[in-house]
Amino acid sequence: MAFADLNLMKPLSKIILFLCLVLIFTSSLGFCKPTLDKDPTPTPWPLQFHSILVMNYSGILQVIDLWYDWPNGRNFNIIQHQLGNVLYDLEWNNGTSFFYTLDSSKTCSSAHVEVGILRPNWLEGATYLGQQHVDGFLCNVWEKVEFIWYFEDVVTKRPVHWVFYTGREAHVMTFEVGAVLEDSKWQAPVYCFHNTTASTDSTNHGLLDGVLKGSTVL
Ligand SMILES: *[C@@H]1O[C@H](CO)[C@@H](O)[C@H](O)[C@H]1NC(C)=O
Ligand SMILES: *[C@@H]1O[C@H](CO)[C@@H](O)[C@H](O)[C@H]1NC(C)=O
Ligand SMILES: *[C@@H]1O[C@H](CO)[C@@H](O)[C@H](O)[C@H]1NC(C)=O
Numbered sequence: 001m002a003f004a005d006l007n008l009m010k011p012l013s014k015i016i017l018f019l020c021l022v023l024i025f026t027s028s029l030g031f032c033k034p035t036l037d038k039d040p041t042p043t044p045w046p047l048q049f050h051s052i053l054v055m056n057y058s059g060i061l062q063v064i065d066l067w068y069d070w071p072n073g074r075n076f077n078i079i080q081h082q083l084g085n086v087l088y089d090l091e092w093n094n095g096t097s098f099f100y101t102l103d104s105s106k107t108c109s110s111a112h113v114e115v116g117i118l119r120p121n122w123l124e125g126a127t128y129l130g131q132q133h134v135d136g137f138l139c140n141v142w143e144k145v146e147f148i149w150y151f152e153d154v155v156t157k158r159p160v161h162w163v164f165y166t167g168r169e170a171h172v173m174t175f176e177v178g179a180v181l182e183d184s185k186w187q188a189p190v191y192c193f194h195n196t197t198a199s200t201d202s203t204n205h206g207l208l209d210g211v212l213k214g215s216t217v218l
Helices: 011-037 203-208
Strands: 048-057 060-069 074-081 086-092 096-100 108-112 127-134 137-144 148-153 159-164 169-177
Touching (some): 127 148
Antiparallel strands (some): 048 169, 060 074, 127 137, 137 148, 159 169
């Protein structure tokens, strides 16, 4: 239809054409809107991974070997204090956690927490805060229940950094998806099962403040 023909159209036809155009315009807006409004969501954790974390708590530094193993219901934080001891924080999904050293001090304590280890989707429902550069990576940032601020690489979707409400920071140095620690390494030492040295309270938790725990996040 030629442009001039519009003038020849009956008024009713013009109105119908106008309404059609309005309809097309608004529906295309409606189509675009949800994608514009949709915030990115955190990538769920892989079912199994190994990560080396550099922790900084007001200048106190630690290196943590994190072995996350959801299918086997276990999570391990091996915490190297700078020029200090190594603390083993072994968590089972039945709620039992062991905290021990493997040096001559042979200390061990255990605790029972109601909630087991973190679920792979534990970040679900976090509040999106936008993008920020951290540790040299452009990251999407989320906050979860004012407990943790979580930074994920925009491109690779890997975690880069997180900060606990205490100010304790984790810098993710390696992230090996699918890596699994051999079974024998998950065995708490025998003195964890002797009542002479073991305690069943959670007095050791102060030391572990800020280590990721299912009980404190969910
Ligand atoms: C650790 O964090 C403190 C701030 O709490 C900062 O001043 C210091 O530079 C950090 N150290 C390292 C090695 O990142
Ligand atoms: C949970 O599992 C671990 C490892 O199998 C075991 O040592 C611990 O006793 C269990 N705890 C409970 C409460 O069943
Ligand atoms: C440790 O003490 C608890 C009760 O406090 C008892 O049930 C358990 O059998 C004791 N275990 C060992 C290895 O003595």
